[in-house]
Amino acid sequence: MTGPVTGATGEAARVTGKETIGPYTLLRVAAGTIEAGVPGQFFMLHPPGHVLPRPMSLCFAEAGELCFLIDPIGPGTRTLCDLSAGDALHVLGPLGNGFDLTVAHPLIVGGGIGVAPFPFVARALGGPPAILGFRSAHHAEAAALVPGAEVVLDPVLVTSLLPDDPMDVLACGPEPMLEAVRRRVPRAQLAWEAPMGCGYGACYGCVVEVDGRLQRLCVAGPVLRAA
Ligand SMILES: Cc1cc2nc3c(=O)[nH]c(=O)nc-3n(C[C@H](O)[C@H](O)[C@H](O)COP(=O)(O)OP(=O)(O)OC[C@H]3O[C@@H](n4cnc5c(N)ncnc54)[C@H](O)[C@@H]3O)c2cc1C
Ligand code: FES
Structure with missing residues (x-):
């Protein structure tokens, strides 16, 4: 159907x-x-x-x-x-808009269950560099899904591993992590979350403020440019 x-x-x-x-x-x-x-x-x-x-x-x-x-x-x-x-x-x-993979120097940045979309990204890009942060070694078992990823555990923050020239960041994780990435990397692509009822623009359950305007995250995102 x-x-x-x-x-x-x-x-x-x-x-x-x-x-x-x-x-x-x-x-x-x-x-x-x-x-x-x-x-x-x-x-x-x-x-x-x-x-x-x-x-x-x-x-x-x-x-x-x-x-x-x-x-x-x-x-x-x-x-x-x-x-x-x-x-x-x-x-x-x-549904929604995914990552733009046509970037020159991709760097995966994931936190916790935010690792979820990155095995697909890593396969599509042929294993780009990746930094992943987790709450515990038990949670970090998921890092095996992104071969070669550098892994940090709490209290070390994944953003502490961002290089000085942070490349073309593709990030997914908890909101404070995304906000920290946004401050460091104005052109980063960030995968946001909001509670969603339908997933295709009909229920307005996922409305968030983007660039000063209220938008449905399921239609405008979930991946948005930081700037
Ligand atoms: C685009 C998108 C992709 C996602 N991908 C994944 C994924 O790959 N794997 C995964 O495990 N989860 C993912 N999530 C989150 C997942 O959808 C929620 O955890 C789930 O809907 C919670 O449902 P529940 O009935 O288990 O818990 P609920 O009882 O609905 O929620 C439990 C708690 O989490 C809060 N919460 C629920 N949903 C969200 C949300 N979306 N954002 C912030 N807080 C929330 C609630 O307010 C409540 O406090 C994604 C969310 C979005 C929007
Ligand atoms: S989830 Fe229904 S409008 Fe976005």
Whole structure:
């Protein structure tokens, strides 16, 4: 079924498997006719039994599967992490604007579950430099998804590793980290988060202020230029 947004497909999909990576779950879903899209775009995954779907970045796609790295922080994400091979769930995407990968000197900067879109980015760019920050060594197990990444643990901040000439930063992580990157690198591409009801501009649940104007993050973003 074609979705409400150009290029997006909504489909009843099947879980094909899952892996535990530190505190996170890597959920594998049969792609069917759904395209992977551009790294940094997102998908709305509908946890069975819940009213609303939840936005998730695509972690990577391979062998007919879409893979999502999920942090079980609340009821919806916990239901998604509890799914097993063969279970059905509705998937809509790809949605929103992803990273512009046509940059000269990319540098991945991720914090916590913000690592989620970067395996896809790293594969697309052939392994660019990456710096990732995590709360603990247990959380940092997810860094293995981005081979060659430099990893720091709390209390060291990932921004302390930003080089003096911070290149073309692609960042995803908690809001204070994005704000710190924005201050250091005015041209950085930042993947923001907001609670989302629909994912394609219909519910206005994700309105945020961008450049002094209220905009729907699902349509204007989630990746925005810092400046
Ligand atoms: C574009 C986009 C991509 C995302 N990609 C991923 C991903 O790859 N992996 C992943 O684990 N999570 C991702 N998230 C976040 C994920 O969608 C939320 O954690 C999830 O919707 C929470 O649902 P819940 O029912 O488990 O918890 P809820 O009960 O809805 O939320 C638990 C707590 O988190 C807060 N919260 C919920 N959603 C958000 C949000 N989007 N931003 C800030 N605070 C929030 C709530 O206010 C509450 O305090 C993404 C979000 C966006 C917008
Ligand atoms: S999530 Fe519905 S308008 Fe953005």
